[in-house]
Amino acid sequence: MWADRAERAQREISAMATTGMGVAELHAAALAVVHHTVPFQQACWSGVDPDSLIMTSITNWPPWPVPDEYAARFAETEYAGTEPNAFAALIRRPVPAARLSDVPHRDVVRSVRLNDLLRPQGLEHELRAVFRADAACWAVGGLFREPGADFTDREVEFLSSIASALAAATRVAVRLERHAARGPEGPVIVLVGRRGELRAATEAAATWLAQLDDEAPGRFSMTLYAVVAAAKASVSGTARMRMRDAGDHWVVLQASRLITGDDPGQMVVTVEPATTHEMVSLLLAAYGATAREREVCLEVVSGSATTDIADHLFISPHTVHDHLKSLFDKVGVGSRGELVARLLG
Numbered sequence: 340m341w342a343d344r345a346e347r348a349q350r351e352i353s354a355m356a357t358t359g360m361g362v363a364e365l366h367a368a369a370l371a372v373v374h375h376t377v378p379f380q381q382a383c384w385s386g387v388d389p390d391s392l393i394m395t396s397i398t399n400w401p402p403w404p405v406p407d408e409y410a411a412r413f414a415e416t417e418y419a420g421t422e423p424n425a426f427a428a429l430i431r432r433p434v435p436a437a438r439l440s441d442v443p444h445r446d447v448v449r450s451v452r453l454n455d456l457l458r459p460q461g462l463e464h465e466l467r468a469v470f471r472a473d474a475a476c477w478a479v480g481g482l483f484r485e486p487g488a489d490f491t492d493r494e495v496e497f498l499s500s501i502a503s504a505l506a507a508a509t510r511v512a513v514r515l516e517r518h519a520a521r522g523p524e525g526p527v528i529v530l531v532g533r534r535g536e537l538r539a540a541t542e543a544a545a546t547w548l549a550q551l552d553d554e555a556p557g558r559f560s561m562t563l564y565a566v567v568a569a570a571k572a573s574v575s576g577t578a579r580m581r582m583r584d585a586g587d588h589w590v591v592l593q594a595s596r597l598i599t600g601d602d603p604g605q606m607v608v609t610v611e612p613a614t615t616h617e618m619v620s621l622l623l624a625a626y627g628a629t630a631r632e633r634e635v636c637l638e639v640v641s642g643s644a645t646t647d648i649a650d651h652l653f654i655s656p657h658t659v660h661d662h663l664k665s666l667f668d669k670v671g672v673g674s675r676g677e678l679v680a681r682l683l684g
Contacts, residue, residue, distance in 0.1 A: 341493050344376045345500040352504045356511035361583075362386040365512045366398035366478065369505055374400075377482060377494045380462060384480030385561075386509060389624050392427060392476060393418075393580035394565045407560055409456050411534040414564035416451045418572045423450055426479040430469045435502040436495050439465040457483060466490040468498050470506035473627045477509040510625040516583055527611070530597070533571075533604030535564035547610065551584055562592065567606050570594035581613055581621055589613040589621075615640065619682050626669045635662040639675055640682065 351372050355365055366384040373382075381403060385394040394414075399405065416422045423442035429435070439453065447453060457465065463486035470478040482498070484490065527547050530539040540548065551559045562582055569578035576596035584590050591613050597605045613621075619640055623633045631652075638648040649656045663675070672678045 341376075341497060345497050348372050348376065348497075348501050349504040352501060352508050356508035359515055360512055361396075361516050362478075362509055362512045363396045363398045365508055366396070366480070367400050369508070370398065370400040373482070373498070373501070376497055377466070377490070379466075379482040379484055381460070381483045382480065383483075384478060386478050386513070387426075387476060388580040388582075389475040389477055389621075391569065391578060391580045392430070392479070393569050393578060394479070394562060395580060395582040397561045398480075405561070407536075410561045411536065411564045412451065413456055414561070414568040415534055415571075418565065418568035420572065422452050423447060424465075424467050426467070426469055426476075429467060429479075430471065430476050434495075434499055435471060436466060436468040436499040438490050438495060439467075440489050461485055463487070464489045466495060466498060468502055470502050470509060472503060472506035472510055475506075475510075475624055477506045477513070477625075510627075513625045514622060527609065529563075529608045529610075531563065531567055531594075531606050531608055533606075535560075535567040535606075537563075538605070544610070547584070563608060566592050566594045566608065570596065570606060581617060589618055591617060615683070622682050623666075626666075628666060628669060632662050632666050632669075635659060636666055636678065636682070639663070640679055 352369050355368055360368065363386070366386070370382050370384060382400045383405075384398045384400075386396040387394055397405075417425060418427075420427060423439060423446045424437045429437060439447065439450070442450075453463075453465070457463065462483040464484040466482045468480060469476050470480075482490070526541055527544040528541045529537055529544050529548075532538055537548075548559060562580075566578050566580050569580075570576055577593065579591060579593045581589055581591055589612070590610050592608060592610055594606050594608045597607045616637060619637060620633060623636055628636065634652055635648060638651060643651065645656050645659050648654075648659050652659075663678075666678060667673060670678055670681055672681055
């Protein structure tokens with residue numbers, strides 16, 4: 340029975356990928372499918388940048404407002420890696436789903452996520468998952484239940500069994516979303532506090548933020564908290580991620596520590612249009628291209644000839660042709676010109 344349910348859910352989620360849904364819309368529809376077999380009170384799934392694991396979209400189902408202080412605290416603890424079943428740790432495990440109740444008690448009692456974020460909302464049990472395809476993570480998320488209703492082993496197995504289908508569907512949604520390069524007008528720079536709270540912004544930033552909040556209220560706040568928390572947790576003090584804004588333009592957010600004597604916790608976040616290189620790299624990952632295939636393709640996009648590509652990458656021209664043939668199959672094209680046209684939109 341459970342195997343049949345999982346197979347049916349996999350088919351439904353895979354079919355969604357052909358409808359042209361965006362990532363957030365896809366996740367909402369997939370959560371409705373999951374709810375039929377694994378009931379829950381609340382759920383939150385996020386698309387992530389596969390290179391940084393920073394959240395790029397937020398889907399709460401059923402829709403529920405997340406207070407800014409909750410979102411900031413969640414991001415801070417998640418990217419610090421101190422919480423049980425952190426997504427960065429879960430992605431390294433062979434099983435993509437895990438319950439909070441399986442974590443040692445000493446770690447659970449110290450959990451900020453449980454004690455400060457879930458319990459105040461009447462939630463006690465959590466089932467988390469990472470959604471991977473071809474070794475890249477495209478989404479993460481959690482299902483939540485009230486006290487006394489923990490998730491069963493069967494439910495963990497069910498969510499694990501559909502994880503790859505959801506990841507594959509998510510990367511198709513990334514490929515199908517419009518990927519115009521043009522972004523906000525003027526320099527978009529914001530100054531934030533230690534938890535990502537907005538303190539100052541350029542005029543262009545204020546305009547861009549207002550447009551984004553009209554389209555998807557609260558979305559940028561969660562993304563801002565995430566990229567700031569990731570930067571704070573990194574050795575370099577910097578984190579970058581790609582996201583789609585309210586105008587369907589792909590942009591790159593970069594958070595960096597700001598050296599100041601007044602408040603050492605301050606950070607500056609810049610928003611710039613995604614470059615051709617960044618967008619092509621993301622789309623190639625969404626097509627399942629290997630690291631070497633991406634290098635070859637970026638050379639092709641730059642206009643390099645086969646011999647030049649071979650010289651730059653220290654491989655033979657024959658190997659270049661092999662990589663190109665594999666790329667043509669994955670992207671669904673038959674020539675270099677078609678490959679470049681598909682990737683550049």
